[in-house]
Amino acid sequence: MELLEEHRCFEGWQQRWRHDSSTLNCAMTFSIFLPPPRDNTPPPVLYWLSGLTCNDENFATKAGAQRVAAELGIVLVMPDTSPRGDNVADDEGYDLGKGAGFYLNATQAPWAAHYRMYDYLRDELPTLIQAQFNVAERSAISGHSMGGHGALILALKNPGKYTSVSAFAPIVNPTRVPWGQKAFSAYLGEDKSSWQAWDSCALMLASDAASAIPTLIDQGDTDQFLADQLQPAVLAEAARQTQWPLTLRIQSGFDHSYWFIASFIEDHLRFHAQHLLK
Numbered sequence: 457m458e459l460l461e462e463h464r465c466f467e468g469w470q471q472r473w474r475h476d477s478s479t480l481n482c483a484m485t486f487s488i489f490l491p492p493p494r495d496n497t498p499p500p501v502l503y504w505l506s507g508l509t510c511n512d513e514n515f516a517t518k519a520g521a522q523r524v525a526a527e528l529g530i531v532l533v534m535p536d537t538s539p540r541g542d543n544v545a546d547d548e549g550y551d552l553g554k555g556a557g558f559y560l561n562a563t564q565a566p567w568a569a570h571y572r573m574y575d576y577l578r579d580e581l582p583t584l585i586q587a588q589f590n591v592a593e594r595s596a597i598s599g600h601s602m603g604g605h606g607a608l609i610l611a612l613k614n615p616g617k618y619t620s621v622s623a624f625a626p627i628v629n630p631t632r633v634p635w636g637q638k639a640f641s642a643y644l645g646e647d648k649s650s651w652q653a654w655d656s657c658a659l660m661l662a663s664d665a666a667s668a669i670p671t672l673i674d675q676g677d678t679d680q681f682l683a684d685q686l687q688p689a690v691l692a693e694a695a696r697q698t699q700w701p702l703t704l705r706i707q708s709g710f711d712h713s714y715w716f717i718a719s720f721i722e723d724h725l726r727f728h729a730q731h732l733l734k
């Protein structure tokens with residue numbers, strides 16, 4: 457592990473690290489915010505997954521989450537959104553390839569060689585964070601847009617792994633919207649039956665009530681992607697049918713940007729703190 461940057465931030469520290477990922481078969485960079493130590497209890501972790509075109513720095517620099525994370529004593533881990541490097545397959549579009557890993561394990565050439573963000577986030581990165589930092593095992597997960605999709609599928613596919621999940625403007629039904637259909641065709645191939653394992657709505661409908669965890673979603677009602685790509689009402693209907701504890705808040709006048717995230721990130725941190733710090 458190589459420390460690339462370190463900055464004092466409120467009562468904690470903002471750092472940026474590079475490491476070699478054996479899952480992704482390339483070097484990866486992540487950001488982490490470490491709150492000030494308090495007594496002998498190691499702090500829990502909130503994983504943040506960003507959206508299309510982002511890397512580990514968008515949330516770190518634009519969301520303004522550190523002040524409240526320092527106050528609550530929560531570590532923020534901000535991974536990149538895809539494998540990186542000259543040897544990694546890419547596409548000209550902003551919504552496929554680098555910056556658009558969709559938090560799944562690709563099965564199709566040329567993507568399968570590196571695009572395994574699901575395994576990286578489920579196994580390799582948490583193991584690394586546990587080994588390198590003084591943190592508790594308890595963790596929660598959140599994200600934006602493609603990262604909201606990532607947070608939801610990681611939570612839905614791994615009962616017991618996270619105390620709570622939240623999302624801003626998530627892609628809840630990727631198998632039915634253009635962003636998801638383009639990415640899933642490339643990464644998973646044309647057999648659409650394999651797509652269901654990576655779709656929050658399908659996963660929630662197939663979920664076991666006993667594995668449900670508290671879920672908070674915020675969605676701006678003037679988000680330019682709301683009607684074509686996001687459609688959180690489809691997940692709300694799945695939650696109604698399965699009695700999944702979802703709170704969906706429609707926020708008047710907010711768009712898809714980090715200005716929206718910055719406006720409600722404190723609510724999400726306090727929501728996760730209720731479950732992480734029990």
Ligand SMILES: N[C@@H](CCC(=O)N[C@@H](CS)C(=O)NCC(=O)O)C(=O)O
Binds near residue numbers: 506507508600713
């Ligand atoms: N660039 C794309 C949109 C990409 C986009 O909105 N990305 C969101 C996540 S889906 C984001 O967080 N962008 C980076 C940022 O705002 O810092 C477009 O022109 O349509």
